Amino acid sequence: MPLTSIDLALAGLGLFLLFKLATPRTGPAPPPGPKPLPIIGNLLDMPSGREWTTFAKWGEIYGDISSVKVFGRQMTILNNVHDAIALLDKKSAITSDRVIVPMGGELAGWNTTLGLIPYGDRFRNYRRLAHSLFGSRASMANFEPLEEQETHRFLQRILAEPTELQEHIRKTAGALILRVTYGYEVQEGNDPFVAVADVATTQLSLGTSPTGFVVNMIPPLRHIPSWFPGAGFKRIASSWRKTLNKMADEPYGFAKEQMAAGTADSSVVHSLLDGKKLSAEEEFDVKWMAASLYTGMDLTYRCPATVATIYAFFKAMVLYPDIQEKVQREIDSVVGNERLPLLADREQLPYTAAVTLETLRWHSVAPIGIPHRVTEDHVHDGHFLPKGGVVIANIWQMAHDPRVYPNPMLFNPERFLAKDGKKNELDPREIVFGFGRRKIGRALADASVFISIAMTLAVFDIKKDPRAPEIDTDHTAGMISHPTTFECLLEPRSERARELIAGEGR
DSSP states (O other): OOOOHHHHHHHHHHHHHHHHHHSOOOSSOOOOOSOOBTTTBTGGGSOSSOHHHHHHHHHHHHOSEEEEEETTEEEEEEOOHHHHIIIIITTHHHHOEEOOOIIIIIITSGGGSTTTSOSSHHHHHHHHHHHHHHSSHHHHHTTHHHHHHHHHHHHHHHHHOTTOHHHHHHHHHHHHHHHHHHOOOOOSSSOHHHHHHHHHHHHHHHHTOTTTSHHHHSGGGGGSOTTSTTOHHHHHHHHHHHHHHHHHHHHHHHHHHHHHHTOOOSOHHHHHHTTOOOOHHHHHHHHHHHHHHHHTTTSSSOHHHHHHHHHHHHHHHHHOHHHHHHHHHHHHHHHTTTSOOOGGGGGGOHHHHHHHHHHHHHSOSSTTOOOEEOSSOEEETTEEEOTTOEEEEOHHHHHTOTTTSSSTTSOOGGGGSOBTTBOOOOOTHHHHTOSSTTOOOHHHHHHHHHHHHHHHHHHEEEEEOTTSOOOOOOBOOSSSOOBOOOOEEEEESSHHHHHHHHTTTO
């Protein structure tokens, strides 16, 4: 039987790996880790899900910096925030490239978005466009009224249907980012733009898991034809690409139609297109930068992650009613029952702001973020990191490191309130939004979580449902991790609270 091109490619890969593994290296060694097998390396050691827990265990055994190899590619795991800042922030010039993620990136098409696009001219252009909109306090202030309006609608949805909490959170996060990005107001009920984004971002989470698809661990498999046995992942990716394109094209088309009709509201797309004559390539960049914000692929203002964070807040309030009462007392002392709290009140609400920080820390929505790729050989803290190697920041471990956050599993906002002149604990926003040059919408995400917490507790009591099962503190696997589902009772605090929710006296 004659050899096919696939046979030759795999044979060549095997010979290359054999040669590479057999060639001794001089100089600094890679970080320690599990002992690799010939050829496949640590493939059998790689977890099939919830990678952050396995990575944390390696940290306990091998130290804060550990590594594994899979088919010759080194993967370095960082379990310490100081190493992550030193390597991914301060040396971002050589660590800001993205790893090729065949399933979610090349095959499904997400490598056109900011989170997965290779480091280069297009990435820099995306970043420049986004910085022009979110890079200053003044420009951020333009979006604050939208955040407050959409959060007020969230309260109204809860009052109307208190048992659909998770759906209301999802819809509100989608509504806000659609208004900011495209000037589009969502429909009540099943909105098509929100629905397609939910599907697309779920596919993204699955497709970018380092161990979710074998092609992500063995990238050459992306070249096999879709009819080949075992290539079902290619047919899945083709379907996912259609979903992604629909999600990027339709709201962008809506914004352009509104602009042509002279009825467009202020938005990211409007700001970037209005009065400009762009080339096809420039317009491509605007469309996909907008899609990156819409879906959260800047990985700082990610709609699914905002959903997970706010849902985690509700779970925490059921588990820690004493904290809820403290927030409500603080809000009452500042705004009373005259109006809903606003973003402008944040400095007068330090405990509420601390609850925001603790929510971000307590539930790490992107437990390992998106892997970085090293673009040149580098030695960090005596450890060798080769060009083309992967670096993963174990964000979950950093946010739950007892050396940084004592008793880390406890929801304790007071850890962020300075006492007796002592410095409070590390701001979790330095961790949970990731590292490197791809952080853009951090302030927008932070504001969204704060105003959701403040407005909700101003008018609602969040209570445990005595008929419901006991609530755990577990969370789902995936690039974006959600708290496990739970049930709670949401009751207006007073008749005046009902009036404020309805919009009376605000």
